[in-house]
Amino acid sequence: MSDDTIRLVTIGRILRRRWRLLTVLAVIGALVGYGTSVLFPPRYTASASVLLPGQWEERELLTQAEIATSSAVVDRAAATLRWKGVGGGELRDRVSARTADGNIIKISGTAGTPQRAQQLSDRVAQQFVTFAARIADESADPDAAAGAEALRQKVAQTNRRITDLADAADPGRTVEGVQARTELEKLRTALQEAMKKLDDAAPATNKAGMVVMGPAARPTGEAPPTRTQLVVAGALLFFLLAVLGHLAAARVSRRLCTEPEIAAALGSVLLGTVEVSDERPAHRPGGSGPWARIRRLLGVDTRWHLPTPRMSGDEADRRIRYRRVCARLREQLPAAGQLLVVVPDGDEIARRAAGQLVAEAESDPSCHSSSTEHPLSLVGVPVSRPLVPDRDTESGALVVLSAGSWTAGELAGIAEACADAGHEVVGVVVAGTVRARPTRTRSAGRPPQHATPSSAVGGAVRGGSV
Incomplete structure (x- = not known):
């Protein structure tokens, strides 16, 4: 993985x-x-729109948006609202402004109620328009304004004089009269275009008069x-x-999942793989207590990363694998003797497989001799502090475990515990789960003769028929 x-x-x-x-x-x-x-608490946001007439560049609109949220505008809005315990500094965090298409600045206010959000955005928009108008008035040059007004009056007088001259000309009677009237109209048009350009170039007259486009709509939902x-x-x-x-x-994770890695960590050879049905036993070792019940309820007591168990044959098919392991044991140890089957505590799959392996060895006459009544003896070993019983009549140790449960360090600890007790690890058996099919009658195989005894999957068991 x-x-x-x-x-x-x-x-x-x-x-x-x-x-x-x-x-x-x-x-x-x-x-x-x-x-x-x-x-x-919930917040509500309302927005008011301010129209800026005339021609504005993008950077100028951004400047106006910054002015709308400045302390000069927000402090004046806070003074008019007179909310208890709310000053301009706190309102600045609740007010925002952004530019929109069509020279429009949208001013948004956020408050704890829809009514307050509407009031905040409306007051800030009004104060922004007032503040911008005052800036425009203060920045306007009085002399330039007076000169522009005098120029407009002169242009108006000139237009009237052109009209008088056009009327005095001989309209439509002579060629000279038609030409004179044409030239006067051209002069009138040129004066009007010049005045229009002059008005467009005057920012104080063109960019004044910002308008609030109606009150802000009261918000109906939370922000x-x-x-x-x-x-x-x-x-x-x-x-x-x-x-x-x-x-x-x-x-x-450093848990070993392949058979070669497991055999190498234990320093032994792989004798084979066996299978047990994928079922939950009624009792599990160490499964008592509130925490264990909670783990079972949440499903965290089983490994999730292992592949889904595949479909296998019936019980007779699975027993063939156990008999093959027993045959390899006889080849590994030609001399008759008892073996210690070591199973890590907490490995339920390995315990069930070891119990079936012990039962299969007892039912196989070739595994018995005059000096050995019980060929396999099962013992559980704690992984945290592995301790294996000292050697008595056993010829070695057989380790049974499941893949993906233990790290290389934990398996090395079990191997060292076996060596300290005088047991040589003669082989490794890896157990896995399969989904069993319904049992069917076979002529080539034997029906199960021994169910797995309860003592075979218990704690530390030595000798007997386990």
């Missing part, structure tokens, strides 16, 4: 095998989002993030963090 690319099948496996845990974490995230919404959004965001965040946590844990 640590070297594989994360695929959709991996995500699906997490969702299928950890759906209870993911659901609980999503509910916790939703509660956290709800608590956050309680700590931060984001709303309570619903916070609840959904909290649930989604916790859900994604849980999935990412599973992926990260699987990627950094």
Whole structure:
């Protein structure tokens, strides 16, 4: 898993095998989002539009938007609102302005109620228009304004004089009269165009007169993030963090998943792989207590990263694998003797497989001799502090475990414990789970003669028929 690319099948496996845990974490995230919404009361936002007549460049519009949210404007709005405990400094964080198409500046105000949000945006827009008009009046040059007005009067007098001259000309009777009237009209048109250019070039007269385009509409919904959004965001965040946590844990995991790696960590040879049906036993070692019940309820007591168990044959097919392991044991140890079957504590799959292996060895007459009544003896070993019983009549130790459960260091500790007790690890058997088909009658195989005894999957068991 640590070297594989994360695929959709991996995500699906997490969702299928950890759906209870993911659901609980999503509910916790939703509660956290709800608590956050309680700590931060709802906000409402209203917007008022201000029209700036004339021709404006983009940088000039941005400057006006900055003026709309300046302290000079917001402080005046706060003074007119007279909200208790709310000053201009706090309102500056609630007011924003942006430019829109058509020389329009939208001023938005945020408050705890829809009515206050509407009042805030309206007052700021009014104060902005007043402040901008005052700036325009103060920046205007009185002499230039007087000169422009005098020029307009002169142009008006000239237009009247042109009209008098056109009337005095001999209209339509002679060629000279028609030419005179044409020249006078051209002069009138040129004067009008010159005055128009003069008016367009005067910013004080062209850019004054900003207009508030009606009162702000009262908001009908909360400003984001709303309570619903916070609840959904909290649930989604916790859900994604849980999935990412599973992926990260699987990627950094050092548990061995292949048979060659497991055999190398134990310093022995692989005798074969056996299968047990994929079922949950009624009792599990160490499964008592409230925490164990919670783990079972959430489904975190089973490994999620292992592939889905494949479909296998019936019981007779699975027993063939156990008999082959027994045959390899006889080849490995030609001399008759008793073997100690070592199973790590907490490996339920390995315990069930070891119990069936012990039962199969007892039912195989070729495994018995006059000096050995019970060929295999099962013992459970704690992985944290492995301790194996000292050698008595055993000829060695056989380690049975499942793939993807233990690290190389843990398996090396079991091998060292066997060596300290005088047992040589003669082989390794890897157990896996399969989905069993209904049992059918076979002529080539034998029907099961021994169910797995309860003592065979118990704690530390030595000798007997386990």
